[in-house]
Structures are given as structure tokens and as C-alpha cells.
Amino acid sequence: MKIVHVRRISQAFFFSLFVWFCIVSTVGDKFWQLRGWPINLFLWLDPLSAIGTALTTHTLYWPLLWALVTIVSTIIFGRFFCGWVCPFGTLHNFVGFLGNRKKSPSQKIQLNKYRKAQCIKYIILILLLGMAAFPSIDATLQAGLLDPIPLVTRSFNLLLLPILDKSVGFVSATARFYEGGWFILAIFLAVVLLNLVIPRFYCRFICPLGALFGIISRFAIWRIGKTQSECIDCKLCERSCEGGCEPAGKIRISECVLCFNCREDCKHQFIGYQTRPSLAGEITNPDISRRGFVLSLASGIIAAPAVRLSNQLGSNWYHRVIRPPGALPEEEFLKRCIKCGQCMRVCPTNVIQPGGIEGGLENFWTPVLNNRIGTSGCQLNCTACGQVCPTSAIRPITLSEKLGTDDFARVGPIRVGTAFFDRDRCLPWAMDKPCIVCEENCPVSPKAIYTQECFNTIRDGILTVKKVTENLIETVEETLTPGKLATGDYYCAVEGSRRCKIAANAENWIEILPDERFEKIPGAGSKIELQVRLQRPYVDIERCIGCGVCEHECPVSGKKAIMVSAVGETRSTDHRLLLKR
């Protein structure tokens, strides 16, 4: 069994596992649905998530302990994760292979030369860790933007899967949408296609996780190296070198991803995986100078407060950033969110969307509720998002904590915001049209939307009586639209009488309901008023939890007449609307 074959099997295995996890991330108990599948396994194995959150929060959230396995294995064996496990790496490996296989050996050797630019990934790593390092100076976790595991998870779940599944409808019965998907595509495509320029472009030049592994693999017990100090220098070993680490000369241990291609390609068996350093010499340190390190770190430390200069975590917060229920208060949230998109993937109603930069740069690709997208607002009896969040940026709350029942009856339900009416757009408020879709759909009990009845005279609604026969009133004017008043919402008001409901009408007559009577029959020439019965809706802010179902169902399409705003969310004392939660 050749070791390179084993490596390829391993890559295929982990890649398939990863894709399978992406497919099954739909809430349900069928085999191809969520069940107990450990869909966060790759995210937990990723030490950058663990180290990042450890720096920002000074805690190690328990599932992230998996990262210790990766770290210890890397310290002992080297960057095996990059060459054997990482699904993104496998993708790059494969695309690079496809793109370059027709090239001649000397061209390939040229492509796999070590380049100074490979130090950029270390700069990126130090920058990201610098931004996370000092909680007292606005630590923020932005490692998730370029960390390959969240990146590839995001790209698959929010981009490839929805597109591929749109016509098949296997993973999700309805089409899934994700805002700003084009940008995720752009980055994904760019990075994958760059493999056609230089193989494993991302791994060599950008990947901060690879950089991290490069740093901690310095003391690896076993390493790739030459078994003899002199060889014929044919450089065939560098023909398929994945890491760009130059095994032909002084091998750069920090770049070697343990693909074993060099060992396979060397016809003379001069390359081995051994405990002694390469007999042709090796370089263990990553290629950044002390100055480079200090500059990167300083930049990171300055960048963190810099992105907060617009006070978007203070009084200048953006009210349409509505976080999922169970999300930590904003500052804590930003210390944990690795922008993996799992919550967006799993949300059954598709309302959790990748955020944009409204509300600050840190908002980018964090989960934000958009009630217009998807099948309904935030479903009342659902706690899926918190259950899948790998770092507990959204806490794994129980249903009773979300609804404010049982143990949580004293503190009440979790609110993610409050709904506000735009009375200039709302049908009963501004257009004299009856509508209570919002009240009907409000899922909490008692409802958070209540109505007050009012009667308005309709346009051109004052008419003159010609003749009254039993329940039929003939009018002098012939301006009515036939049937328009027959919906059960219209009433005829007459001086001295209770108003009566209209059952039918034509251009010049109206008929009231058979069992209604006017106390005072209007005489010929008197006026009647046609009125519409409106139920004008109000939000009860003590009950509203901001779920957004009303916003989703409101028939005033485009810009809705009721919209949820994050004010009143229970996770933040600053955004409180009421005195008590």
C-alpha cells in the first residue's frame, strides 16, 4: 500500500465526510438529516477556532477540545491536516492537479518553487490573532473570514448546496436563499481558480490555519527529508510538491504538507519520512522576520479598535441587525462567531442570513435575521441555530428558555427585537382597507398584536337616499362599484340608528343583512354614510418577541408595513425598550 495512495484515500474520505455533513444539516430524524451527525467536527478540529476563541474569551468551549487532538498530532507528525484531512486543501489539490497535469515536469517544478510570498499567510495569521488578543482593547474574532474550514463550510452550505439543490429539492423542499451569495461565490471561485495559476495557491499564500500548523510543526518528531546529503539534483521530487517546500534543497518544514509526493517521485529513494533532519539541511522557521512579526501584531492590535470607531457597539448601533435567539450580547458574540454559516444552513425557515457591513465591518457574514426571505419568520418552537453553533456564539438554549416557560417563567421569553408598524403603509391605518394578517399569524399566546375597531367613512361614501324598501336602500347617486361592499367589512350608517352591515350592492343600491334593521328608517333625500370596519393593529411590546412572522406575512410587499427592529432584544440591557424584560 503506497503511502500516497493512503493519503489520497484519506483526502477522499474526509472530503466526502465533509460534503455529507453539509448535506445532512437539515433538521430532521431521517438518516440523511441532522439526527446526531457531528456536523461541526471539522470546525471543532480546527485549532484556529479554538485558539481564536481562547484568546478573545479566555475560555475553551468544551467541544473545541477536539482541537487539542489536531494540535498534538501536528506537533508530533507535522502538517498532516493540510495534506490528509482539510477538505479545502483537498479541493485545491485536485483542481491544481487537473489544471497542471498536462504541463511538463520542468514547468511543474517551476510552479512548485518556494516563493517569498508564502510568508503572507503568517502575516495574515498574526494579524488575525492580534485582533483577537487583547479583550480589553476591543478584541474581535475575525479569523473565521479566512480560516479554511469555516470558509469552505460557508461556501458549500450557502452557495453550492442551494444552487445544486434548487432543481432537485432533495436537501430542502423549498429553494434556499442567502444574501450576498455572489460575493461568497466570487471569493470561492477566485481562490479555487487560482490553483490553475499556482497549485494550492490558497494553502501556500493565504491560509492562516496552514500558517498556524507551520509554526507548531517545528518540533515534529518525524519529518520529510533527504536520506543522503548528496543526490543527483534531478529535482523530480519537486515535480508534484504540494506545499512548495523545496525538498530538493534545504526543505522548509513549515511549508511541507506531508503529501509524500516527493518520496514517491524520487526514483532513487533519497527522500524519507524520518526522525533525523533532512541530510541536505532544513529550515524550520517560517519565513518572517522579527520585524515582520512585530509589524503584523501591531497592525492587528490597532485594527481591532479601529473597526469599532463608528461606535456601532454603543449608541450608534444599527437596529436592523437582528441576531438569532440565544445569541450572546453583541460584544461577546463577536468574540465567538467564526462566520461558519452553520446556523444559516440549519435554520428551517431560512431567515438567518449572512450579514453585510451595515452596522460595521465586524457584521460581515455574521448571522442576521431577514424576515422577508424564507418561509416564515423565526419559528416559535425551534432552537436549531443555537444547537449547531460550534463556538456557542449562539447559546444552545432549551425551548423553555426561548419561550419563557417552566424554569424561565420568571424571566420571560427571549426577544430578538420588536415589531413596529409603519402606519403610512399599513392597509387599515393608511388605506382604509381591512387586513389583519399580522394579527392572525402572530404565534405567541396571548398575541403580541391586538386590534382596535374603528369605522371610517369610505371615499365618496356619503350618498343620498332615494327609496328604502325593507333591507334595500336605493340611492340617488349611481357611483358604487357593484359587489364591492359585499365583503362583510362595510356598514351603512344612518342618523339616529345603529350602523348595519351591508350584504350586497350594485351601482345604485345597497342591501343590508337580512336580520338587521334600521331603528330609524332613512327618508328619501336623507344622507347615509358608507363605512368600512377596520381593525387597526397595535403591537403589544410586552408580548412581542420579534420573531418576524408578521413581517413575513404582511401583504404590503416590498417594504413591509410592519418591520422588526432589534430594539427591545433581551440579550442586551442597552437596547431595552421596556423597564422590565
Add this chain to the structure above:
Amino acid sequence: MTDQDNKKIERRQFLTRATKAGISIAAAGIVSARLYDRQGPKAAVDAGLLVTLPDFSVPRKNGQTICIVKGSDRKATVSKAIELLGGIERFVAKGEIVAIKPNVAFASSPLLGATTHPELVAEVVRLAYKAGAKQVIVTDNPINDPASCFTLTGIGKAASDAGARVILPKPGLFRHTTLPGGKLIVNWPIFYEPFAKADKLIGIAPVKHHHRSGASMTMKNWYGLLGGRRNVFHQDINTIIAELALMVKPTLVILDGTEVMVTNGPTGGSVSDLRRADTLIASTDCVAADSFGCTLLGLKPSDLPYLAKAQNAGAGTTDYESLKPIFAAVG
């Protein structure tokens, strides 16, 4: 180099590397163990991080709880009042750190009576140092911009001229607290650090009419200790004032009724909002002080619901007569 030597060197190198690897692994393990968090983050600020304001009160002395001095010179009336209550030595011991909390809420001129008069602040600072205080701090968490408030009210200069240290509010100086049994002050940020280090606390407030609560005097003065979006408490103003009176236990409060703001409180804006009453009250019981003080506004204690609330909660008594108030006059 013989093969033997080479091998030795290699082995040594290997062992060095292996040791370093082992140390790295151990370090990773230790750090993970120390940071390991089985619970995950909780919803609100951890109860373990809550603070409680110290109790700054001094022992009661019958007949020396509340003192009312009439006079137009603040320096003279306050000295007299403190003297009659047992002298500054009763309140400040040698070597102590004294915090003074005046009303610096608005960036307005002392003429308008919306804030504590700087002369009064300076005099109390002076008295504290006379009693041997190690340091006197003057601080508040104003509504308007803090730096402008301390400057335009004259309190900043008066305090520092008298040798006190002015502390402006900064985010790092706030900590969360919960009032035991409180309904509103639950997990709420308060301006904490300057007071945490102090041994004694003296509140100094003017007598003002207030649109929302009826009056703003020594109890409402503690509103300045609240952080966060504290305006939300205006929805239940009487409860919050009562809870503040329970949360803060000062050494002494001074209620300045020399010029009383009778209308358009709490900001006032014109000297015509003021009326001269030439009265200064010093008291160890805020509720009693406010109960007497409201009479200067032409009110009765029963006109201010927060007084009864505070009394029922045990923060003090509205029946100031029962405390045998000392009346005096100066000049």
C-alpha cells in the same frame, strides 16, 4: 567526525527536538485544561462579577440626625450644620478617602441652580481635609458631556482648587450590580470604581422641582451613579429613586436650599425659576432630608410618592420631626 560522533549528535538533536515537542504538547494540554469551559457562556453578565457598593454610613446619634440652618452664605451654613451634627470629625477620620458626589448633571452655569453650587463643594472638600482625610474625590456621571459639565458648572475648578481629585466617568469604571430584592436595579451597570476605593461618601444636591418625579433632591442625586441607558427607568421613576436610596448608604447628605428651583426643573434655564429660601439641610437620613426639603418647594412629603416608597422599604423616615431636627441660623 566519526560515524559514532555523528550518531551521537543526531541523537542529541533528536532528543532536544523531542523534548521541545513534549513541552509544547504539555503546554497545550495545560492551557486547555485551565481554560476548559464545560458550561459555555451564560446569557447575562455572570453573577460572580456583580459588585455591591460599600456601606458608608456612620453610627446614628439621637438628636444629631438632621440639622437645618438658615443663612445666605453657603460656606457658613454648611460649616454650622456639620458642626451641629457632631463636627466633621464624626464623619471623616484621619487618613480616610472621602468621595463627594455633587449634582453635576448638566453643563449649566451655577447661577441657574440646576447643579450643586461650586462654593459648597469647595467648602466640604476643605472640611474633609481639615479632618485629616488622605484624599478627597469629587465625581459624578453627568447627563451631558462630563468634561463640559465639570467645567461649566465651576465644580471642577472649585474642587481641584480645594485640593480634591476630580474623576470623570469612563467605561472601565462601571461595574454591574443587583440590588437585593430590587425590581429595577438588576444586573445594571453603575459608576463604581471611584466609590469602591472610598471610605466615606457625601452627597451634595440642590433643591429642585422635577417634571417627572415632582422634586429632585438628595435621593434623586444618586441617579448619577447609574450607567447604561438609564433613561429607561423614567418609566417608573418613583421605584428607581426608592431603590437608589436603598442601594446607596452615604455618610452624610447636604441639601442646598439657599436658592431653590421652583419651576421648570430639573434643568431650569432662567434665574426666574429660582426662589431664595436661604436654607441648608445636613442629614444622615436622605429620606428625612428630602421630606423637609420638599417643603421649600411648597410641597408636603405625601406629594412625593418616592418618599413613602423609600420609607416603607426601610431607607429612612419621612417624619423628620421625630428625629428631633436641630434648627439654627447664621448671620
Add this chain to the structure above:
Amino acid sequence: MGLISRRPGRLESGIGIFLLAILLLIGLGVFIKQSDFDMSRFGINTAALVLSAQGSKTGTEEKPSFDFPVPSGFKKLSEAETYVPENLYEKIDGKATLYIESGFVKLSTQRFVSQNDDTLWFELFLFDMAAPKNAFSVYSVQKRPDVEAFPAMQFAYSAGNALYFVHDKYYVELVGSSESADLLKAMSDLADKLTPAPVFRQENAGVGKVTEIPELTLFPQENLVPGSAKLYLSDVFGFDGLSDTFVCQYRAGDESITAFLSKRPSPQDARTVTESYYNFLVDNGGKDKLASDKNLQTIKCKVLDFYDTTEIIFAIGPYVAGIHEAKNQQSAEKLAAELFNKLSKIARTTKND
């Protein structure tokens, strides 16, 4: 050292296999993990965890814990249903209170229909009452009068269209659509099948005498009306200080006498309860009277006249016992003396608590 492509060495192959084995283990681990799940974590209307206030029908959604055996000639009609305390009333409405107050845990039901005649069907109600005592209690307090004992089981009886019995911590009702011998046969067939089934398996099970209720042996056996024992768990005789009390009927001439007994946690407690029950009776109009039976005069007991009936109460060891509302004082006292003697023998021999 040749120019031909290399064959992997033994070591390389060995390590390769080893690594593949690790991959296999990982795959296996993932596969095992996927079956260990709890859908209620995700909320969304999972079966019996939805609060009944939200009014959703949960009966058919949860997987039944039991796969019930099917009596011969019958087949299953509809899915099995499961109910928990929160939604028990959806199945049995007002009766739910009795069960819930008696320690109810879970109800599993299943309907069966005859293969030949679909008007002939019955429903099995399997109440998990958490303890044999509780099961016995709900069984005994609901026991219909004028029923036939069902000899195959220790605590069982049949009414025209139904079969009721207790087995260990379960109370079982089999209720038929009509009074039919065929149905009854099928139901007893099912009862037979159920009792040796894994669901009921107990370490010390003997066939037929599986449920041991020790207190029943404490009652004197002479003149005891068989099958009359009832266990009331709370509010016994209208008094909330008396709980966990067994009540049996005795024949005395044409009349019946009611005897009761309750095992308390300690003799102290027994004395306290006796005292409070006595006071309760006095407060409600009971009057002390002298015992006419000289046997009774020697023992420490209270005899009361309660609206022309005789009440006798005494405590012996950890037991509170007596006679309740007897019409004939002599018979009552005689029975009381017998009961006392039996209990004192037992209290002497068993020196527990």
C-alpha cells in the same frame, strides 16, 4: 536503488493499513454518533414534550416504547400512542387527575381488531405508575362492584367487556368494543402474552404472583371479602393527614365492616397520625365512647361514636390501623382486637425502624 518504480516496503504498507484502519474507526465513530440524538433539542413540535397548552395532538407522533404482542386472530389497528402527565387528559380527560396524583409516569395504548370482524376491537391501556403500590392503588380504587375475579392473575378482574389487572408497576386495562366472549378471550390472550414479555420481566418473578403487596398479608384473613382491598394514596376518609392506607371489607353477618391499615415510616409518625386523625374526627363531631369489648379495653386505642357509627383507631409499632364507620360496635371491636393482635405480633417480630 533502481530506476523502476518502487514497490512499497513492508513498513510502508503496514503503516498504510494502520492509517486506513484509523479512517475506518473514524467513520465508525461518526456512524455511531449519528444514532444518538435527541430531536427535542431542536424544539419543533417533538412529540410528548409539547406543552398541552399549545393544544397539539401528540398521541401518534412519538415512537411507542413497547412493541405489543398481538393476540391470535387479531391484528393491530392504528399506531400505538404514548401520553405523559402533561397531555394525559387528552386521552382520558378528567380521570387523568387520579392517575397523576398517584404517581403516573406514562401511558401506552394500542388498538387491536379482529381479522374476521372489524366491529370487534379492543384497546389496551398500559399505565406505568412508577411503583407496584401506585398501580395497585389506581386499580383498586377504580374496581367496579360486582365483577368477576380473573383467576389467572393476582390482582385482576373482568367486567363484561373489559379486563383489568396489575402487574408490577403497571396498571393494565383492556377495554373491548362490546361484551363478547371472543373479545374477552383475545384480551386474556394478550394479557398472558404481556406478562412474561420483556417489558414485565422481573428478577424474582413467579408466574401469577408477581406483584407483592406485603400490607395485604397484614390483615386478618377470616371473614375477609376477597378482592376487596383498596389502597388510597391520599386524602383517606376525607382527612389529608392520612395517606397510603389499605382498606378491606369484612363480612359480619349481613353487614360488612371496613378495616384499614397504613404503614408509616416510624412508630413516632404512626402515633402522630393517629392523634391527628382522632382530633380530626372529634372536630367533625366524633365523641369518645367506652369500648365494650374487654379485649379492647386493655389496649391503647380510641373508640369514637361518629354519627351513630363506630370508629376505632390505634397505633402499634409503625402501623396506624382501625375500623371505619362500623354499624355494629361489637363486631367492630372484635375485628379491631384481631387486627391489633396480628399487628402486634408482626411489630414485635420485625424490629425494623
